Amino acid sequence: MAVDQLSRAFVALADPTRRDIVARLSVRDATVGELAESYAISMQAVSKHLKVLEEAGLVSRSRDGQRRPCHLEPQVFELMTSWIERYRRQAEERFSRLDALLADLADETAPTGENDHDHDHSDRDRDRDRPQQSEGVPS
Amino acid sequence: MAVDQLSRAFVALADPTRRDIVARLSVRDATVGELAESYAISMQAVSKHLKVLEEAGLVSRSRDGQRRPCHLEPQVFELMTSWIERYRRQAEERFSRLDALLADLADETAPTGENDHDHDHSDRDRDRDRPQQSEGVPS
DNA sequence: GTTGTTCTCAACCAATCGGTTGAGGATCGG
DNA sequence: CCGATCCTCAACCGATTGGTTGAGAACAAC
Structure with missing residues (x-):
């Protein structure tokens, strides 16, 4: 439950x-029963899958009598x-500019005075989910 | 093991x-030990994570003495x-053209002769992983 | 009302997952 | 050679996952 939306979304897909359900819903909304007909699993199982998709924010459900039509939500x-x-x-950037690696190598053998291979660690922005020393280990 | 690449990739992320490892590797290649220092888990656990990323095709590993530098692979x-x-x-298309829904409603109440709400099922292309009646239920 | 349909909840089960510890392979540096 | 370093493999553990069945809630239709 303490799991972030991105994790939920990746888990869902x-x-x-579940990916197939997404494919179907991209064509048209569908009810649980309609979806369940396509798979060799019980409706309860499909219902569970939809719950996962819904909690990930990928799908929303409205009401229509006793039906629960499912709808794809593009935002997530x-x-x-x-x-x-x-x-x-x-x-890909790093791949295409592997000349930088060459430069780094040259730097290592013949330091031109400005060793710039200690700065790049800056835009990591790992503070989204941060499974770090301090707080990682959710268990 | 009979699981497709797309599933492996989504599972990995x-x-x-694992997402944090990807973030780190996007800045620079790193060895298992380097990565392990950042997390409150054992190196063996990090090694497992890297194996998952590697088998998903998101990461490749080369050799450098006893080190195993990890590299991000953009293709997957x-x-x-x-x-x-x-x-x-x-x-999003379906969202922005909910006039189609209106048309469908109108079609339902006053069928103009051409009922075109049975054709759209065509570009589903669910034959990628297809958890269908016939072959689904892998267990 | 009663009956039938659609869907969810709850309990259970086998398999998988993310972590651990312990042992050991491979390689570098004396 | 020996020891240290880097890493993986194997066995284990608790929690989660994807499925099941059974019961029942909510609504439709008669």
Whole structure:
């Protein structure tokens, strides 16, 4: 319960059935029963899956009589892509500029006076979930 | 082990420690020991996390003496965003054109002859992991 | 009302997960 | 060679996960 939204979202999409439900809901809203027909599992199991998706903020449910139509919510998807893209971009940057590595090597063998390989640790911003020494170990 | 890459990737990023490792590796490559210093868990635990990230294809490891420097691999990140973005886009489309819903309602009350609410099921492309009746239920 | 449909809750189960400790492989540096 | 360092493997543990079945809440329809 003390788990952040990003974790919940990734957990939710880690299951193939749940991803498939997302795929279906992207086409049209659907009720629990409608969804359950497509899978070889019980409706209760589908209901559980939907609960996971809902608590992750990926899906919302309204009321229509005794039906509970499910609807896809785009916002958290955006949150996920922005997280992923941030680090993908950085990784690709570092990849394309491996000349920097060369420069670092040169620096190591012939220090030109300005050793700039101790500053890069700055924009880490790991304070989102921070499984650190001090507070990590949730157990 | 019969689990697809997308599942492995989402599972890998579902853990806060693993996401933090990704954040760190996006700045610079690091060895297991270096990473382990930052967390309140044993090096063995960090090693396990790295194994998960590696098997998801998010991280690769090279050799340098007895060190195992870890490196971020952008490709699978791209795979993830393209999956997410696909459905986010579709959800947002449906959101912005809820006039279609209105049309569907009108169709229901006054069928104009062409009932076009049975065709949209076409671009589902659920054949990626397909937890279906026939083959679902992996257990 | 009663009956039927849709869905959720609760208890249970096997399997997996994130962590631990202990042992040991591989490599560097004397 | 020997010891130290870096890392992985193996066994174990408690908590969580994805599924089940059974009971029942909530509403529709008769």
